Amino acid sequence: TEPTRALWLLPMLLIVSIPSLHKIMIPTEYYVLFTMGNWFRASFLYFFSFIALSFILVNPPLGDIAAPAIAGGIDIETNDAVVDARWSKGTYYLETNQDTIDIVLGMAVRDNVNAETAIMSASVWYRGEMIANLSDGVVSELDEAQTRFDEVGDNWTRGHQKNTLTGDVLGPKVASRAEDIGLAWDISGMELGDYEIRINLSEVGDPWELNTWDAVYTINIVRVV
Structure with missing residues (x-):
């Protein structure tokens, strides 16, 4: 169904915000230590954590998003x-x-x-x-x-x-x-x-x-x- 697309589309769109959020929350001396590899791993960790949590919350017994x-x-x-x-x-x-x-x-x-x-x-x-x-x-x-x-x-x-x-x-x-x-x-x-x-x-x-x-x-x- 159409709303279920948000479960994977939303985290994909939010991945681009991770570097900016880190820059705001982490002191500069630590932020500069993060490499592209760090951002890549962090993005994957965030994405799959979001998917796993969503799967638990929207499927039985807690929820139901699957149509008959x-x-x-x-x-x-x-x-x-x-x-x-x-x-x-x-x-x-x-x-x-x-x-x-x-x-x-x-x-x-x-x-x-x-x-x-x-x-x-x-x-x-x-x-x-x-x-x-x-x-x-x-x-x-x-x-x-x-x-x-x-x-x-x-x-x-x-x-x-x-x-x-x-x-x-x-x-x-x-x-x-x-x-x-x-x-x-x-x-x-x-x-x-x-x-x-x-x-x-x-x-x-x-x-x-x-x-x-x-x-x-x-x-x-x-x-x-």
């Missing part, structure tokens, strides 16, 4: 009408042998404190028009979407996320952590072309007043022979 986010992109329930599917860099490529398809779109909300309190706005756009308003409220109140996600079970097209060390299955790639809140919606009559999934997530932060996160995913549907 979508855990692992988007996915769809396995579908006989989809010949091939590929997820890459925010775009879901779907190949079908039909002119229109019905899908179950899935995603999950993740947060470092409590994803249930996040406020989610999500919609589907096609050719510049909104064709489906998926969510516009608190995640904990999206009971139907959570139930629909659970109904899909293990039938997500992208499959499961595995622990790289043990090989254990962690869960669907869209919701690989137990604390992720899975959501799913039925979208019918999707024609060929590009669809945008526009998502905004927000929560009341500490010390920031509001933590926000935005993303736009694309679903590209093409027909193959």
Whole structure:
């Protein structure tokens, strides 16, 4: 989020003031002993000390500046009408042998404190028009979407996320952590072309007043022979 930039930008900007502050606070006979190497080491010590202290103060349990986010992109329930599917860099490529398809779109909300309190706005756009308003409220109140996600079970097209060390299955790639809140919606009559999934997530932060996160995913549907 935008305010978090101050955590590293502010100390970077203040580094240039260190020599001047030393000149004011330290007697001249001692100040002249400081070399460029001294200033360089002092600047690094100041910078990383500032970052370490900030990290402690603005993260749980003392604070929360990390906005909720979508855990692992988007996915769809396995579908006989989809010949091939590929997820890459925010775009879901779907190949079908039909002119229109019905899908179950899935995603999950993740947060470092409590994803249930996040406020989610999500919609589907096609050719510049909104064709489906998926969510516009608190995640904990999206009971139907959570139930629909659970109904899909293990039938997500992208499959499961595995622990790289043990090989254990962690869960669907869209919701690989137990604390992720899975959501799913039925979208019918999707024609060929590009669809945008526009998502905004927000929560009341500490010390920031509001933590926000935005993303736009694309679903590209093409027909193959």
